[in-house]
Amino acid sequence: MEFFVTKTFIVYSLLAFLMSLVPELSIVIPARNEEKRHIDHVLLSYISYFSTFFLKPFEILVVVNASSDRTLELVQNISRKYHSVHCLDLGHRGGKGLALLEGFQKARGKFIGFVDADGSTSAESFYKLYQKIEDHDGIIGSRWVKGASVSPRQPFLRRFSSRVFNLLVRLLFHIHIRDTQCGAKLFKGSSLKKVLPSLGITQWAFDIDLLYQFKRQKFSILEVATVWCDDPHSSLNISRAAKEMFLSVVRLRLLYSPFCFIVHWYDWIHNRVVL
Numbered sequence: 458m459e460f461f462v463t464k465t466f467i468v469y470s471l472l473a474f475l476m477s478l479v480p481e482l483s484i485v486i487p488a489r490n491e492e493k494r495h496i497d498h499v500l501l502s503y504i505s506y507f508s509t510f511f512l513k514p515f516e517i518l519v520v521v522n523a524s525s526d527r528t529l530e531l532v533q534n535i536s537r538k539y540h541s542v543h544c545l546d547l548g549h550r551g552g553k554g555l556a557l558l559e560g561f562q563k564a565r566g567k568f569i570g571f572v573d574a575d576g577s578t579s580a581e582s583f584y585k586l587y588q589k590i591e592d593h594d595g596i597i598g599s600r601w602v603k604g605a606s607v608s609p610r611q612p613f614l615r616r617f618s619s620r621v622f623n624l625l626v627r628l629l630f631h632i633h634i635r636d637t638q639c640g641a642k643l644f645k646g647s648s649l650k651k652v653l654p655s656l657g658i659t660q661w662a663f664d665i666d667l668l669y670q671f672k673r674q675k676f677s678i679l680e681v682a683t684v685w686c687d688d689p690h691s692s693l694n695i696s697r698a699a700k701e702m703f704l705s706v707v708r709l710r711l712l713y714s715p716f717c718f719i720v721h722w723y724d725w726i727h728n729r730v731v732l
Contacts, residue, residue, distance in 0.1 A: 478514065479514065479565060479566075479567075480513075480514040480515050480516040480565055480566040480567075481511075481513035481514055481515060481566060481567050481568065482507075482511065482513065482514075482515040482516070482566045482567070482568050482569075482570070482587060483515070483516050483517075483518060483564035483565060483566030483568070483569045483570070483646070484503065484515070484516070484517045484518070484570055484571065484572060484583070485518045485520065485556075485557060485560030485561060485564060485569065485570070485571040486500075486517065486518070486519045486520070486560075486571065486572055486573075486574050487520050487522065487553045487556035487557055487560070487571070487573075487574065488519050488520065488521045488522070488524065488528050488532065488556075488574040489521070489522055489523050489524050489528070489552075489553075489556075489574075490523075490524050490525060490526050490528060491524070491526075491528045491574040491575065492526040492527045492528050492531060493526070494574065494575040494576070494688065495576075496519075496528060496531055496532065496574050496575075497531040497532075497534070497535060498576070499574060499575070499576040500517065500519070500532070500535050500542060501535070502576070502579070502580055503517060503580045503583075504517070504535075504539055504541060504542065505580075506579075506580035506581060506584065507541075507580060507584070508541075510584065511584065511587075514541075515541060515566070516541050516542075516543060516564070516565065516566060517541055517542045517543070518543045518545060518560045518563055518564055519532045519536075519542065519543070519544050519545065519574075520545045520547060520556040520557070520559050520560045521544065521545065521546050521547065521556075522547035522548075522549075522550060522551050522552065522555065522556045523547070523548075523549050523550065523551065523552070529544070529546055532544045543563070545559055545560065545563060547559060553663060554656075554657075554663035557571055557663065558653070558656060561649060561650075561653055562653065564646070565646075566646055567645070567646050568587060568590065568643055568644065568645060568646060569643070569644055569645075569646045569649050570583065570586065570587075570641075570642055570643030570644060571640070571641075571642055572640055572641050573640035573641075575688045576686065577640060577641075577685055577686050577687060577688060578598060578640060578641040578683065578684075578685065578686075579684065579686070582598065582641065582683050582684045582685075583598075583641060583643070585681075585683075586598060586641065586642075586643040586681070586683075587643060589679065589681055590643055590645070590679065592677075593645075593677045593678065593679040594644060594645050594648040594671060594676035594677050594678065595642065595643065595644040595645070595648065595649075595671055595676060595677070595678045595679070596642070596643050596644075596678070596679045596680075596681060597634065597636070597637075597639060597641065597642045597643075597668075597678065597679075597680055597681075598636075598639050598641035598642070598681065598682075598683030598685070599634075599635055599636040599639055599680045599681060599682060599683060600636050600639055600683065600685050601619075601623075601635040601636045602635055602636070602680060602681070602682045603682060604682035605682040605683055605684075605685070606682075606683075606684045606685065607685045607687060608685070608686055608687065609687055611687055618698075618699050619636075619638070621699075622638070622699075622702055622703075622706075623635060623636070623637065625703070625706055626665055626706060629706060629707075629710045630665060630668075630669050630672070630710065631672075632665070632668050632669060632672060634668060634678065634680050635680060636680070637664050637665055637668055638664055639683065639685070641683055641685075642664075642667075644671075648671070648674070648676050651674060652667070652670035652671060652674060652676075655670050655673075656670060657709075657712070662702075662705035662706050662708070662709040665706060665709060666709055669709075669713070708720055
């Protein structure tokens with residue numbers, strides 16, 4: 458009897474230890490040429506904050522893709538020092554969509570989210586998403602709801618383009634979210650894993666695709682105000698980005714319509730021309 462009790466205790470202790478290794482939270486960070494934006498400082502700030510205030514296991518997965526600077530080296534150096542940081546190198550493949558898909562697939566957390574690599578969302582702001590998600594399947598930070606703070610104020614053309622884009626998304630997908638493109642989102646891991654097989658690899662439309670899949674599954678998404686520190690050194694070309702965003706969203710809408718054959722036909726023609 459004593460042997461049985463001892464054996465049972467050992468088994469439960471081992472299970473408890475293994476469970477403690479499973480992270481409560483996984484943070485995916487897509488990174489491309491982030492050396493000048495000091496990605497190492499951003500990572501250290503997240504490590505410091507969550508190690509201090511988040512009293513549960515967490516992991517940070519940095520997915521480096523198509524970088525020509527020292528981004529990969531900086532991330533690898535940090536991952537060697539901190540066991541909570543993992544570096545995934547995609548080489549010269551893909552953009553943000555592919556990076557996030559790779560990160561989501563590798564993430565093990567009960568909650569899985571992502572942030573931009575430039576530090577626009579602080580560790581404290583991201584932690585507040587975790588605190589507020591409660592029974593929702595997902596929660597996203599927003600720069601366009603009451604209480605949000607954006608510093609410095611974005612140029613008028615960028616704000617105008619953002620509102621036109623959001624109106625287009627509302628009309629085409631009936632997603633009633635004011636800031637679909639904010640790079641601060643968190644989801645229940647179980648819900649996210651259910652929509653992953655349906656996600657495609659897109660550039661500007663990846664966030665739309667992700668939120669649309671949640672809508673199709675009738676998952677609940679909460680939008681909350683966030684504190685956003687805009688990158689003054691952003692090299693975003695507004696006119697070029699606006700055109701690419703428009704085409705990406707229209708293409709995505711066609712894929713989820715009876716006219717999906719148009720996209721497949723175009724892709725087939727394009728591949729034949731390229732080859």
